[in-house]
Amino acid sequence: MTSGLRKAHKFIWLLLIITVPIIMFFSVKDLEFFTDKQAKEMSFELGDYRIVATDENEVLKAAILKNEDSIKIDIEIKTPLKASSAEVYELNQNKEKGRFLGPMSKAKTYSFYLNNDATGILVFDTLKGTEITKLIF
Amino acid sequence: MGLDYQLVLWNKYKKAYDKIIIISMLLYIILFAAITLIFNSETTIETLVIRAFGSLAIIMLNIILIIGPLARLNSNFLPILYNRRHLGVSMFIAAFIHGGFSIFQFHALGDVNPIYSIFTSNMDYNSLTNFPFQVLGFIALLILFAMASTSHDFFLGNLSAKVWKRLHMMVYFAYALIIAHMFLGAFQQETSPLTIGIMTIGFFTVASLHLITAFKEQKIDSMKMEEQEGWLKVCTISEIEEDRAKIFTVKNQRVAVFKYNGKLSAIHNVCKHQGGPLGEGKIIDGCITCPWHGYQYLPSNGQSPPPFTEKVATYQLKLEGDMIYINPEAFDEGTEVEPCNY
Numbered sequence: 269m270t271s272g273l274r275k276a277h278k279f280i281w282l283l284l285i286i287t288v289p290i291i292m293f294f295s296v297k298d299l300e301f302f303t304d305k306q307a308k309e310m311s312f313e314l315g316d317y318r319i320v321a322t323d324e325n326e327v328l329k330a331a332i333l334k335n336e337d338s339i340k341i342d343i344e345i346k347t348p349l350k351a352s353s354a355e356v357y358e359l360n361q362n363k364e365k366g367r368f369l370g371p372m373s374k375a376k377t378y379s380f381y382l383n384n385d386a387t388g389i390l391v392f393d394t395l396k397g398t399e400i401t402k403l404i405f
Numbered sequence: 406m407g408l409d410y411q412l413v414l415w416n417k418y419k420k421a422y423d424k425i426i427i428i429s430m431l432l433y434i435i436l437f438a439a440i441t442l443i444f445n446s447e448t449t450i451e452t453l454v455i456r457a458f459g460s461l462a463i464i465m466l467n468i469i470l471i472i473g474p475l476a477r478l479n480s481n482f483l484p485i486l487y488n489r490r491h492l493g494v495s496m497f498i499a500a501f502i503h504g505g506f507s508i509f510q511f512h513a514l515g516d517v518n519p520i521y522s523i524f525t526s527n528m529d530y531n532s533l534t535n536f537p538f539q540v541l542g543f544i545a546l547l548i549l550f551a552m553a554s555t556s557h558d559f560f561l562g563n564l565s566a567k568v569w570k571r572l573h574m575m576v577y578f579a580y581a582l583i584i585a586h587m588f589l590g591a592f593q594q595e596t597s598p599l600t601i602g603i604m605t606i607g608f609f610t611v612a613s614l615h616l617i618t619a620f621k622e623q624k625i626d627s628m629k630m631e632e633q634e635g636w637l638k639v640c641t642i643s644e645i646e647e648d649r650a651k652i653f654t655v656k657n658q659r660v661a662v663f664k665y666n667g668k669l670s671a672i673h674n675v676c677k678h679q680g681g682p683l684g685e686g687k688i689i690d691g692c693i694t695c696p697w698h699g700y701q702y703l704p705s706n707g708q709s710p711p712p713f714t715e716k717v718a719t720y721q722l723k724l725e726g727d728m729i730y731i732n733p734e735a736f737d738e739g740t741e742v743e744p745c746n747y
Contacts, residue, residue, distance in 0.1 A: 278619035
């Protein structure tokens, strides 16, 4: 390589080693590595919770459970979702897409904690930007 | 080195190397599919293909990117460098399968042009974590396509080494785009610390090796040589191995001083083919042989032996006792210079 090319390589890699870790850091800093997983693995167990509402459509069954401290939703996926990117969001008071709850894929029961003012849930295909299904409580 | 352009200049090493590439790729895909089907049996075949080939392509790209600096740091890696081009094309094929299936599954089944859909299906361009990451992967795939399709020496010869090299240095930009594509895409949905950790370690390994090499090369470039009446003091004869060279920086240019058959000759260190370091090669059959792809030059005039036409600049040497001196003014490429006899 010529001296110019050597300098260009050094400059490019100095630039990459500064910028790429910044992108890496900000893209993962808000990810919940363990809590989502724990929530996903939870089976539909009542414990000290009581069921306050249930709903069902062709894609999923959902039950809202409450105890003194928290409110959660258990979602049972009836058949594997065809969408490869299914994410669950709360519906806010305006019944619009609100807080991200977690991802879903295969057919099983998922469990997510909800805010007290949640009005429903939305299952959303992030890749296509389309709604898969919605439940309003 | 070939006089005519052929699709591939096969030799037994290239064939063995290509077999290793193909078998390794197949083994990875089979292993990936088996593990996926064991732990996530409901995965669709399209998703399996997308993930298997996407992860294969990024692993291969990391390997490709460390070959260059490893070969600079340790000459044992030079045979891999010699065969890197086929690995690059194979990596593009894996990336193309990943991209092709993704475009088909996510964008080709609607009533919108799939390419238009990649750019418009998610318009959240001002968000980081919800950024349309597929756009990044698509641009990276275009760069890899440009590189794979121009990787043959025909394009190197016709585009000129300078344009070709600049085009192929776009791989670094593609690499950054692919990392962003993964962190803003797959890693937002599959929040596994293991995969994120492997990718992070991979990036820092690649970047560190490139920077270590860059600073080592900078040290050689900044070496000062003692001047004596317009001649620069190089080294003693015994410091150069027989049929080998020592490399020095003269007026910001690397020069290789070769020792062979009781003679000394100096030529510009940069091979005309892909900029390989001629001074790290050796003299084979009387010709300086580039360690990267075997291009050859005669030590006394810097010309490739007929019928080849490549030429590099030559330099005049003189001896005072055991000490070698070089005239820093380069002669025109291919100029005959009487070797120094010792």
